Amino acid sequence: MTTTSHNKLVSFIWSIADDCLRDVYVRGKYRDVILPMVVLRRLDALLEPSKDAVMEELTFQKEEAGFTEWDESGLREASGYVFYNISKWTLQKLYNTATNSQQILQANVEDYLNGFSPNVKEIIDKFKLKAQIRHMANKDVLLDVLEKFTSPYINLTPFEKEDPEGRKLPALSNLGMGYVFEELIRKFNEENNEEAGEHFTPREVIELMTHLVFDPIKENLPPVMTIYDPACGSGGMLTEAQNFIKDEEGAIRATGDVFLYGKEINDETYAICKSDMMIKGNDPANIRVGSTLSTDEFSGTNFNFMLSNPPYGKSWNSEQKYIKDGKEVIDPRFKINLFDYWGNTEEVDAVPRSSDGQLLFLMEMVNKMKPLHQNPSGSRIASVHNGSSLFTGDAGSGESNIRRYLIENDLLEAIIQLPNNLFYNTGITTYIWLLSNHKPEPRKGKVQLIDAGELYQKLRKNLGNKNCEFAPEHITEITKVYTQLQTVERKTDPETKTALPGIASKIFDNEDFGYYKVTIERPQRLKAQFTSEKIEALRYDKQLTELMQWAYQEFGDQVYTNLKELQEPIFAYAEAQELNLSSKHKKKLLSPNTWEKQRELVQLAEYLFAELGDEIFTDFNQFSKKVNQALKNLAxxxxxxxxxxxxxxxxxxxxxxxxxxxxxxxxxxxxLSTLLAHFNCKEQELVHFGYFAAGKPGEYLEYETESDLRDYENVSLKEKIHTYFLEEVNPHVPEAWINLDKTKIGYEISFNKYFYKHTPLRDIEEVTKDILKLEQQSEGLIADILNLA
Known part of the structure; x- marks a missing residue:
C-alpha cells in the first residue's frame, strides 16, 4: 500500500466516524466502533464469495447428514478459510434488506454476529462489538454505519479489486492494516488528548529485520519453521516474516512449513492480529492474549526465529507479583547463571528496573531459543530496543547482568543503530539487536556494531513522527555489511572534517564491552571524646531525631512515664511540621521500648564519661581499650x-x-602462600589488597574502612586490576587498597564512544571575520529601518 492509498483509506474511515458517530460518541470513543467494524468488514468481505457454499454445507449437515453438532472442518472447507459464518446474513445483505426499524436491524446484526465460528466470536467479544451495535441502534446510526462500511469504494481485503468506475483499489495487507490501525489510534487519541498507541514497526524496518534474520541461513532453512513474537501487536512482524520466506514474491521462497506464534496484551490489537492470522490461513490458536511477562504462555516451546518490537520505557510494575516474590525472582525465565570474579558460578536475577521492561521481552525470547541438540541451526532473534538497553544499569544490576549473560554466552551477533524519527509514534534513536545461539566461526567471540543512523531518505509527508525511511538500497547495504561482517569507516568531508551521511561498522571482541567495577578502600581514622552534647544525641533514635527531641524538650521525663497521653500533641506537631510519618514510624515513636532503649544508651555513655573524662583521643584503638577497661571496672x-x-x-x-x-x-x-596465590601477588604487594605488615614475620593488620572515602574504578576486562591500581590509583592515594571481594563485572555498549567523530573547532580568525560581517549586516538593516541610509 502506497502512502497515498494509506492516507486515502484512513481519511475515508475517519469520515465514517465523523459523519455517523458525531454527537453519539465523544470523539475519543470513535475507536470503540470503527476498529471492530474495520475488522468485521475485512472478514465479511472475504466470506461473501463462499456464502452460498457455506449455506449448502450447513443444509447438508442439518438435513442429510443429520449432524447434531456442526462439523467445523466441513464449514471451514466450504468457506475457504479457518473461519466461517452460518447465518443467512452478510453486511451487504443486512444493509440492502434493512427497514426503518433500527431494532429489527439490531436483531439481524446480532444474529449475523452469532453465526460466526468460535474464533471470530472471540474477536467480537474482545472488541465488545455487540454492546456497540446496541448503542448505535438506540441512537439510530447503525444503518448509516453499515452503509459506509459496505461502500464499494473502499477495499479492506488483502486482495486487489475495482470500484464501480473500474479504478483499482489496492489490497490491504496485514502490515497495511497495521498502519491504518496505528494512524486511526493516533487520531482518536489526539482528539481525546491522550498519548498515541504503541510504537508500530514500519514496513521497511520489518523488511530489514527479516533480511538480517533469514539471509545468513537462507540456504539451510529447517523443513519446519516456527516464528514467535512475544509482543505481536497487530501481527505485522509475523506475517511479513512469513511472506518473506514463503510468498511467491518473497525474498527466499522456502518450501518448508511456517507456523506463527504470538502474544499480545491489548485486546484490540490482539483481535486484529488474530483476524489476520485467520485470513492468511494460519492457526489463530497460536496467537494468545495477555501479558507475556505475567504468564509463560509457551512454556517448554522453542522457536526457530523470533522477531519483535517490544514496548520500551514502559513500566512492568503491575506484573512484578508474577515475576518476584518480594525480592526473590520466581520466574525461571529471568534467572541466569554467571561466574563471579573468582570463577564461582552464582545464580543472579535478570530483571531490569520496574520502569522499563523491554529487556524482559528479550530474555523471554532467549528462553525460547532452540537448543542445538534439537536443531543444528539453533535459533535467531531480531529485537528492536531504545538506547537504555545498551547502557542503563551499573555493574551487578539486572540490565547489566542481562547484557553480560548475552555476551558471555556468545549470543549477541550485532546491533544496528537506526535513524531518528524512523518510527511512527516516537522520534527517539532505536536499535536492532541480533542474537543467535549458533554463530558462524568468524563471528564467534565477536560483536558487530553498525551505525546506520545517517542512512535514510526523507518522506514527502510525515506519518505521525515518522519523517524518514529506508530505501531498498539502504536495506541492501546494511544487510551486506552485516552478512559479510564488514568493517566500514565513516566517511568525512575533507574540507569541514564533518561526518558524511552513510554507514559505519566496527567489529569488537566480546570482552571489549565488559569491565570490572573495582572497590577502592581507604582506612578509617577516628578521633574520640566524651562530651555532654554527643551523649545527649544518643537519647533519640536516628530515624525520629527531630520529633523525639521536640517531645523530650517539651515534656521532659513524661515521655518515659505518660507516653500514651502525649500521643495527640506529638502527632499534631508532626503534622504541623509536615513530617509525614509512616505507620511503622508512628508505632516505633509510641513504643516505650524505643525511648527506654535510647535512655539506657545515654546512661551507659554517662558512666563512661564519668570514668574517662573529656580527654580527646587521636588513636581510636587506644580509646577502645580504655572503654573496655572502664566497662570492666564498672562491671x-x-x-x-x-x-x-x-x-x-x-x-x-x-x-x-x-x-x-x-x-x-x-x-x-x-x-600466607594460599593468600598470595589468591591475590596472585608478591608478599610485599599484600598491602594493595588490604593486608599491612605489622612488623613481625607473618603478622598483618587489617584496617576498618571509611565508607565516605570509598571509591570505585571501572577497569576493562582486558586489563589486570592490580596493574591498573598501580598505575592509576596508588600513586595518588598510597594508603588505599583494592577490595577484590566486592568486585563486580558489568557490560555496557556505547555507540557514541565507538562511532563519535570529533569535529575540529573553526579557526578563531575565521570566526572573528564572520562575526564582523554579521555586525555590518545588522547595522545596515537598522539603518534601513530608521531611514538613516
Whole structure:
C-alpha cells in the first residue's frame, strides 16, 4: 500500500466516524466502533464469495447428514478459510434488506454476529462489538454505519479489486492494516488528548529485520519453521516474516512449513492480529492474549526465529507479583547463571528496573531459543530496543547482568543503530539487536556494531513522527555489511572534517564491552571524646531525631512515664511540621521500648564519661581499650550493638588520626602462600589488597574502612586490576587498597564512544571575520529601518 492509498483509506474511515458517530460518541470513543467494524468488514468481505457454499454445507449437515453438532472442518472447507459464518446474513445483505426499524436491524446484526465460528466470536467479544451495535441502534446510526462500511469504494481485503468506475483499489495487507490501525489510534487519541498507541514497526524496518534474520541461513532453512513474537501487536512482524520466506514474491521462497506464534496484551490489537492470522490461513490458536511477562504462555516451546518490537520505557510494575516474590525472582525465565570474579558460578536475577521492561521481552525470547541438540541451526532473534538497553544499569544490576549473560554466552551477533524519527509514534534513536545461539566461526567471540543512523531518505509527508525511511538500497547495504561482517569507516568531508551521511561498522571482541567495577578502600581514622552534647544525641533514635527531641524538650521525663497521653500533641506537631510519618514510624515513636532503649544508651555513655573524662583521643584503638577497661571496672556488660552505638556517637573522622585496626592476623607459611596465590601477588604487594605488615614475620593488620572515602574504578576486562591500581590509583592515594571481594563485572555498549567523530573547532580568525560581517549586516538593516541610509 502506497502512502497515498494509506492516507486515502484512513481519511475515508475517519469520515465514517465523523459523519455517523458525531454527537453519539465523544470523539475519543470513535475507536470503540470503527476498529471492530474495520475488522468485521475485512472478514465479511472475504466470506461473501463462499456464502452460498457455506449455506449448502450447513443444509447438508442439518438435513442429510443429520449432524447434531456442526462439523467445523466441513464449514471451514466450504468457506475457504479457518473461519466461517452460518447465518443467512452478510453486511451487504443486512444493509440492502434493512427497514426503518433500527431494532429489527439490531436483531439481524446480532444474529449475523452469532453465526460466526468460535474464533471470530472471540474477536467480537474482545472488541465488545455487540454492546456497540446496541448503542448505535438506540441512537439510530447503525444503518448509516453499515452503509459506509459496505461502500464499494473502499477495499479492506488483502486482495486487489475495482470500484464501480473500474479504478483499482489496492489490497490491504496485514502490515497495511497495521498502519491504518496505528494512524486511526493516533487520531482518536489526539482528539481525546491522550498519548498515541504503541510504537508500530514500519514496513521497511520489518523488511530489514527479516533480511538480517533469514539471509545468513537462507540456504539451510529447517523443513519446519516456527516464528514467535512475544509482543505481536497487530501481527505485522509475523506475517511479513512469513511472506518473506514463503510468498511467491518473497525474498527466499522456502518450501518448508511456517507456523506463527504470538502474544499480545491489548485486546484490540490482539483481535486484529488474530483476524489476520485467520485470513492468511494460519492457526489463530497460536496467537494468545495477555501479558507475556505475567504468564509463560509457551512454556517448554522453542522457536526457530523470533522477531519483535517490544514496548520500551514502559513500566512492568503491575506484573512484578508474577515475576518476584518480594525480592526473590520466581520466574525461571529471568534467572541466569554467571561466574563471579573468582570463577564461582552464582545464580543472579535478570530483571531490569520496574520502569522499563523491554529487556524482559528479550530474555523471554532467549528462553525460547532452540537448543542445538534439537536443531543444528539453533535459533535467531531480531529485537528492536531504545538506547537504555545498551547502557542503563551499573555493574551487578539486572540490565547489566542481562547484557553480560548475552555476551558471555556468545549470543549477541550485532546491533544496528537506526535513524531518528524512523518510527511512527516516537522520534527517539532505536536499535536492532541480533542474537543467535549458533554463530558462524568468524563471528564467534565477536560483536558487530553498525551505525546506520545517517542512512535514510526523507518522506514527502510525515506519518505521525515518522519523517524518514529506508530505501531498498539502504536495506541492501546494511544487510551486506552485516552478512559479510564488514568493517566500514565513516566517511568525512575533507574540507569541514564533518561526518558524511552513510554507514559505519566496527567489529569488537566480546570482552571489549565488559569491565570490572573495582572497590577502592581507604582506612578509617577516628578521633574520640566524651562530651555532654554527643551523649545527649544518643537519647533519640536516628530515624525520629527531630520529633523525639521536640517531645523530650517539651515534656521532659513524661515521655518515659505518660507516653500514651502525649500521643495527640506529638502527632499534631508532626503534622504541623509536615513530617509525614509512616505507620511503622508512628508505632516505633509510641513504643516505650524505643525511648527506654535510647535512655539506657545515654546512661551507659554517662558512666563512661564519668570514668574517662573529656580527654580527646587521636588513636581510636587506644580509646577502645580504655572503654573496655572502664566497662570492666564498672562491671557493665552492654551488648555489642549498644557499645557500638556509644562509640559511634562520640567519635568522628579525622585525616590526622591513627588508622583504626579491624583485625590482627597471624599467618602460617601455608596460609600466607594460599593468600598470595589468591591475590596472585608478591608478599610485599599484600598491602594493595588490604593486608599491612605489622612488623613481625607473618603478622598483618587489617584496617576498618571509611565508607565516605570509598571509591570505585571501572577497569576493562582486558586489563589486570592490580596493574591498573598501580598505575592509576596508588600513586595518588598510597594508603588505599583494592577490595577484590566486592568486585563486580558489568557490560555496557556505547555507540557514541565507538562511532563519535570529533569535529575540529573553526579557526578563531575565521570566526572573528564572520562575526564582523554579521555586525555590518545588522547595522545596515537598522539603518534601513530608521531611514538613516
Amino acid at each position: 557493665l556488660k552492654p551488648s555489642a550493638s549498644e557499645k557500638k552505638a556509644v562509640l559511634q556517637a562520640v567519635s568522628w573522622y579525622d585525616a590526622e588520626a591513627e588508622k583504626v585496626i579491624k583485625k590482627k592476623h597471624k599467618f602460617t607459611d601455608e596460609k
